[in-house]
Amino acid sequence: MVETISKSERKRRCQWQEELALALIALTDSDLRLLPADAETLQVIRDSRRLKGGAKKRQIKYLTKLLREREVTAIHAFLEERKGSRLRTNQRQHEAEHLRDIFINAAIAALEESRLRQIPWDGQWQSRALAEFLAAHPRLDGREIGQLATSYAQSRNRLYYRELFRLIKAAIDLESRI
Numbered sequence: 173m174v175e176t177i178s179k180s181e182r183k184r185r186c187q188w189q190e191e192l193a194l195a196l197i198a199l200t201d202s203d204l205r206l207l208p209a210d211a212e213t214l215q216v217i218r219d220s221r222r223l224k225g226g227a228k229k230r231q232i233k234y235l236t237k238l239l240r241e242r243e244v245t246a247i248h249a250f251l252e253e254r255k256g257s258r259l260r261t262n263q264r265q266h267e268a269e270h271l272r273d274i275f276i277n278a279a280i281a282a283l284e285e286s287r288l289r290q291i292p293w294d295g296q297w298q299s300r301a302l303a304e305f306l307a308a309h310p311r312l313d314g315r316e317i318g319q320l321a322t323s324y325a326q327s328r329n330r331l332y333y334r335e336l337f338r339l340i341k342a343a344i345d346l347e348s349r350i
Contacts, residue, residue, distance in 0.1 A: 177273060181269070188262060189236045189239050190232065190236045192236075192247070193220075193235040193236045195251055195255065196247070196251075197221055197232070199217075199254070204217065204218070206250070208247060208250055209242075209247055210242070213235070213242065216235045219231060248260065260348070264344050264345060267344060268337055268340045268341040271340050272333070272340055274299065274302075275302055275321045275336065275340075276321050276324055276325065278297050278299035278302070278321070279297050279322050279324065280325045282298075282325070283322075295326075296318075305340075309343045309346075311346075316339065317339060317340070320339065321336060324336065
């Protein structure tokens with residue numbers, strides 16, 4: 173059984189995307205002309221500005237859906253430049269949460285596979301995402317990440333879950349300062 177993202181986490185991610193949509197609607201016309209987005213997204217933003225009440229809320233939900241389907245890194249960089257570092261901080265936090273979930277799901281999948289095969293689990297598991305993360309952060313000890321994910325997979329103790337998040341977030345924050 174692979175642990176999926178909780179309903180609360182999905183709601184937080186949707187709310188984060190909706191805040192991004194609201195920030196885009198609040199941009200000035202001159203900023204909107206410079207926004208690195210496709211024509212459809214720009215048109216939806218322009219349409220959202222003219223609407224009122226419930227129609228505006230529906231349009232914001234639609235814009236949020238479009239943003240979920242697209243790569244928004246360039247948009248975040250643009251807004252960060254315009255609005256400050258709060259958006260970048262939130263993006264780093266969401267990235268850390270996403271990586272933590274990937275690592276834990278890989279460890280849980282390895283544990284479940286060993287149970288299905290009825291062989292003792294040695295705590296070893298492979299993840300392409302972990303290999304890429306460690307390649308991007310060479311100062312980080314991969315064994316510690318692996319051990320925390322393994323400990324969580326075996327015990328479901330939230331302490332390991334939070335500690336894994338802190339470790340990943342610290343590595344991402346350190347990289348952003350360099």
